[in-house]
Amino acid sequence: MKKFIAILSAVCGLFILGFFGQNNHVQAAEKTYTIDTDVTFPPFVYANTQNKYVGIDIELLKAIAKEEGFKVNIRPVGFNAAVQSVTAGQADGMIAGMSITEERKQKFDFSDPYYSAGIVMAVKEGSGIKSLSELKGKRVAVKTGTAGADYANSIKDKYGFEVVTFDDSDSVYNDVINGNSAACFEDSAVMSYAIKNGLGLKVVTKPTNTTEVGFAVKKGENQELLKMFNEGLAKLKANGQYEKIIKKYTSGTATSETKAKDTSSSSSSEDRTVMGILKENKSAFISGILETLKLTVVGIFCATIFGVLIGLLGVLPNKFCRGLSTTIIYIFRGLPLIVLALFIYNGVPTLIGTKVPAFLAGVITLMLNEGAYTAAFVKGGIESVDKGQMEAARSLGMPFGKSMRRVILPQGIKLMIPSFINQFIITLKDTSILSVIGLLELTQTGKIIIARNLEGFRVWAIVAVIYLVIITGLTLLSKWIERRINN
Amino acid sequence: MTDLKVNVTNLKKNYGSNHVLKGIDFKVANNEVVVLIGPSGSGKSTLLRCLNKLEEPTSGSIVIDGNDISDPKTNIDKARENIGMVFQHFNLFNNLSVGENIMLAPVELGKMTKEEAQAKAKELLATVGLSDKFDAMPNSLSGGQKQRVAIARALAMNPDVMLFDEPTSALDPEMVGDVLEVMKDLAKEGMTMVVVTHEMGFAKEVADRVVFMADGHVVEVGKPQDIFENPQHERTKSFLEKVINI
DSSP: OHHHHHHHHHHHHHHHHHHTTOSOOOOSSSOEEEEEEOTEETTTEEEOTTSOEESHHHHHHHHHHHHHTOEEEEEEOOHHHHHHHHHTTSSSEEOSSOBOOHHHHTTEEEOSOOEEEEEEEEEETTOOOOSGGGGTTOEEEEETTSHHHHHHHHHHHHHTOEEEEESSHHHHHHHHHTTSSSEEEEEHHHHHHHHHTTOSEEEOSOOEEEEEEOOEEETTSOHHHHHHHHHHHHHHHHHTHHHHHHHHHHOHHHHHHHHTTOGGGOOTTSOOSHHHHHHHTHHHHHHHHHHHHHHHHHHHHHHHHHHHHHHHHTTSSOHHHHHHHHHHHHHHHHSOHHHHHHIIIIIHHHHHSSOOOHHHHHHHHHHHHHHHHHHHHHHHHHHTSOHHHHHHHHHTTOOHHHHIIIIIHHHHHHHHHHHHHHHHHHHHHHGGGGGGGTOOSHHHHHHHHHHHHOOHHHHHHHHHHHHHHHHHHHHHHHHHHHHHHHO | OTTEEEEEEEEEEEETTEEEEEEEEEEEETTOEEEEEOOTTSSHHHHHHHHTTSSOOSEEEEEETTEETTSTTSOHHHHHHTEEEEOTTOOOOTTSOHHHHHHHHHHHTTSSOHHHHHHHHHHHHHHTTOGGGTTOOGGGSOHHHHHHHHHHHHHTTOOSEEEEESTTTTSOHHHHHHHHHHHHHHHHTTOEEEEEOSOHHHHHHHOSEEEEEETTEEEEEEOHHHHHHSOOSHHHHHHHHHHHHO
8 A cells, every 4th residue: 555655656746747847758668767866977977968968877777777677767956966855755766976885874775886986186287286195274175975075074184174065076176276275085987087078187196995886775765676776787797788888988098989979978079169068058058948937937926926825914904814924924034945945855755755846846945935025025015005095995984805905905016016026036046046956947057067068167157148138038027017017 | 862973981992001091981963063172192083083993992882873883793894884084194095096086985885886986976076176186196186185085085985974083184274274164064064073173263163062182081071162262171271272372
């Protein structure tokens, strides 16, 4: 019975996912597993110029799935979100160059290792730093949750350096290139891939703290998936396919051999001008913009309805209603959007035992947070209408509701229009925060593109301009509506 | 009893520990014009606002037209339909034109069709001397014009009692006369009126009775000439000396 409910909810979840236009097409014949990953982690996982996900992990997973006869729905949610999704039951498993550690074994069951990775220290090209002992008093950049980060933290007191943590590899590298950090610790495979693709860093230490990398499922769950992964991996190792995949992404000669048929493994051939980046990532940018717009429109719609209702609740004569309204505004205006998003996406499913699709979680987040702000100014707008207006209406015998509708609201709404326009623009900007739950909107799209081409400045400039263009459009539209209402 | 329009007994109103009305007994007969006078803070506006329950009384009973409006079971909206009120600051609906201000309540409450209400509004605007302002917006009117529209708006519901809360206090001096004229005409037609005002001239000329209030009590009640020419209480005397000498 429990399993039936689990499957039913999984199907419902997939259905809703499909409904909101995520690119998963469920086929009845084979079971589909949702696997989360971090697509800013070459050579394990990244997006190529066609915006397809490639890398050691993806190719292995797909080969194993084919071998064992199951389907995967790969979601590019980022490492932290993936960890939380799997532990919350939002995803069946994760594959993201994940080191097998004792700490992680508390929460996850790991497959047989499919790769052995060591941590290296990299510094800026031309930097004089050659060893750990030279890091004293300096800053070291790491990516959150990685083995490199654990290693750095374990030796920072011994060598007297400070650790700064970033969410994605590009920020880590840039911090070193900009000179803010003296060095970074990263997996040797990741590091050599990046340097091979033109990153201005050099590796100065031998791989150390070798850890094994594995595929993970939530502890005690999805054991058959884990079993299939292990069996498939063994088969790939036996038939030589495993060797081919690893070579393709880690050995320099193999890369140049495969370059002709797979442009994905190297980005050195990419056009690095702004126009070139735009052209090469056109489809990625367009789908990012569409997702941002979709989130914004649905978010604004839900937040406005929610906000107006809660705001109106706050001006009713009933004390309980007013208290409820104040409390809702207090809670959801007080919570940072990012905390609310992670709570709804990763926290709530643990509580209710059902998956919450990312888009739905994003919309609910916007509805509650932006809605709370909307409620506050709706309430304020109504309260700022002169009290005498309500008294005059009531003194004529008009009930509260009628007085509100015919006299107070028409005046209050006029006062609220500038706040509404402001809130719409804020909502649009806030959709970027939803990249933390893996929504492939514009900001996340930018992150993924940078993970491949490491062109932080140009890509972020493009993303910034796109946001400004959309915001200009939204502002013009709002002003037009404002004029219509005022006439 | 049937002649009593308003019958207030032992009305008390507290704002926390501040006792604004300390047991008021107050009666208004049919067709009577009663003017409430007294220093600021004496409670006269609060008393007036209790009569249509814009202020919730703390205790005591208020019976208007045989309706006990202090009883929570009484439908206050129904009761208010028969009690017109005119405010110091006019409170015209800023989002509606003059005509719409007058027509809103009768139409919304199903008392008249739109056509009837329109005819009534035009007729009322004519009686207050503002026939040409039907389509004007309130913010284009002078204070005196606004107050006359407000009176027309209250009259559109055909009330039995009219309450005036310092209707000329917020007006420029040259506007006061027009508004008082309208009120005098209304009194002549036999409207039952309760007026809070500082216009002693109006009280002398129009009032059937004058009620002097101070510190939450009714101090003295009488015909205008008795109150103004022969006040009995020290408190009344000192108040009148101050206002009349100005």
